[in-house]
Amino acid sequence: MNLYSYFFVACVSAFCFLMGTEAVAQETHVDPIIIKAERNILLRSFIDLDGGKRVTHAISIGSPLKVHYTYDADNGQLVLLWKGEFLDATPMWHDRGDGSSRPIGKAIQTGDATPQIQRLATQQSEFKKDTTxxxxxxxxxxxxxSGLPKFKYQTYGLNIKDATKVIDGGQGIRREIEPEGSADDLYLCLARANAIEQKDGKYVIADKAYSITVADEATLKPIIRTIQSAQELLVPFKSKIIYSILFNQ
Known part of the structure; x- marks a missing residue:
């Protein structure tokens, strides 16, 4: 084979390689499957949290006001809050899918997929990691x-109603949790963070980019406590609790 023949074969091989690479790239490119919230909308899926924890019974609620949240139905807890567009469902619906969706944009993790209402023997007792x-x-x-859900569940012998709405103007969300009946020594954990500071009528969640306000705060008497180097904001759960989660920016 002369030099010209070597050059010809090399060119053909390079052309085939490039065409093959382009074909693979075209085959692997996937148009994202975006779920828009042009009205109040619910989507069930898996949702992944920080630390590799997966919420398997997550319900994400999208709002045309561009504020959205995810509810963990296994624990009665809000776990994610974000603003902007709603969900990218590509991982769930493309090809065989893995059942998960993800918020579009940066979401604030407001919960860690643990029961939010628990019985504590003392104010220094730790919250359990599950519903046992x-x-x-x-x-x-x-x-x-309007298409917004009111979640219902039973815990510690109580029937609970749990409803969340977006605040007009998109500043955040307002949640009402109401028990039918009463039980002793129950607490609702509103937040867990590296630091929680009470300032100007709000509880500033230092490392989470949000603040909390509690309606009828004087009567409910929220508690900030330190457990294993973390701080928690607790409210005794004896009657309806109304609180808001507000974006700091």
């Missing part, structure tokens, strides 16, 4: 006229 001993049982949800 609580009798927790999801009871589904109902939708109001």
């Amino acid at each position: 001993g609580s009798g927790f049982k999801p009871k589904g949800y109902t939708l109001d006229a």
Whole structure:
């Protein structure tokens, strides 16, 4: 084979390689499957949190006000809050999928997929990581006229109603948790963070980019406590609790 023949074969080989690479690139390119919230909308999926924890019974609620949140139905807890566009469902619906979706943009993690209402023997008792001993049982949800859910569940012998709405103007969300009946020594954990500071009528969650306000704060008497180098904001859970989660920016 002369030099010209070597050059010709090399060119053909290079051309085939480049065409093959382009074909693979075209085959692997996937148009994202974006879920828009042009009205109040619910989507069930897996949701992944920091630290590799996966919420397997997550319900994400999207709002046309561009503020969205994810609810963990296994624990009765809000776990994510974000603003902007709603969800990227590509991981769930492309090809065989893995069942997960993800917020579009940066989400604030407001919960860690643990039961938010628990019984504490003392104010220094730690929260459990699961629902063992609580009798927790999801009871589904109902939708109001605007399509927003009111979640229902049982825990510690109480029937709980749990509803969240976006605050007008998109400043954050407002949540109402109401028990039917009462039980002793129950607490609702509103936040857990490296530092929580009470300032100007708000509880500033230092490392989470949000603040919390509690309605009827004087009566409810929220507690900031330190447990294993972290701080928690607790409210005794004896009657309806209304609080808001507000974006700091």
